Amino acid sequence: MIALRQALTYLRGHSDIIKECSIVTDSQLVLTALRNMRQPTTLQLETWELAVNLAREISLRFHRTPSHSGNEKNDAADQLAKAAATDQATAPIYKLAPRAHVKRRLRNFSLEAWKERWRTATTGRTTASFLPDPCYDRKITGDFDFYMVQLMTGHGNFNSYLKRIGKIDNDLCECDGTDTSEHVLFHWVLFAQQRIVADRVLAARGLRRPANYREVTEVRDERDWWDDFRSFSNRVDKLKVN
Structure with missing residues (x-):
């Protein structure tokens, strides 16, 4: 042109x-x-x-x-x-650039800055266990629902979180452990049998169900893990409480 x-x-x-x-x-x-x-x-x-x-x-x-x-x-x-x-x-x-080009460059700069903050931040580490950077692949993860997000962020109907924001005074679970999102997902005795079933299903596909948030990094690129995680989160009644 x-x-x-x-x-x-x-x-x-x-x-x-x-x-x-x-x-x-x-x-x-x-x-x-x-x-x-x-x-x-x-x-x-x-x-x-x-x-x-x-x-x-x-x-x-x-x-x-x-x-x-x-x-x-x-x-x-x-x-x-x-x-x-x-x-x-x-x-x-000619020194002018198309508006679409400028918007694309600005978006790329913003994404790179976002990725760097995501990588170096001291907060939001629970969510970072699930997602290595903010530009995740929905073909693998699928869409996140309200129940998954509570477990991925630690912000939800957990006694530890409710105590932190001043809603209650006790952060214990009914099984005497500290009621955190990690406790609900990996350790809560109420779902012990379901975790055993999930372990078998994932093992048949060459995967091991993580035992804590740190181990999620090993399976977060696997669609089977996300399917198991979604299924589990939708069975936890306490996550459905407003």
Whole structure:
């Protein structure tokens, strides 16, 4: 598009002597963009306006030639463009970037900063046991429901959490252990038999059910573990209490 804009700018400066011109490009994308002006970029609009105004003064045509098809002049244009693009001494002739490109760059910067904070933070380590970074693969994990999130964060209907936020004074479980999310998921005697069944199912698939949050890191890339985790969390009645 920049090359086309430069060609049109040259023609406009010589429209007193050039009355007919055919512009040849190997970019179907550029020609399509000039026909679709519903949401043009700044560069696209500039090029289109140049073409429209110039067409009032000279006979202007656009043609497409296939790339790398033996067209000597097109091959030469490709070589010149690559040479200019890699020459650090060549000053840029166009410094604006498409909005979509800027948004993509900003999003990438934000994601990288988020990943770094996720990796180095001292809080949220329970959740980090399940997810190594914030950009997890839903094909493996599936969608998280309300019950899973309580166990993944430690924020839920657990006596240790309710005590921490001042709702109750006692953090013990009915089995005399400390009522934490980790205790419910891995140690609560009420679900001992279900954990044994889950162990057998995972063992048949070459996996071992983790015994604590640290060991979750060994299976968090396995869909079978997430299926077991989802099934377990949906059977814990205390997680359903508001």
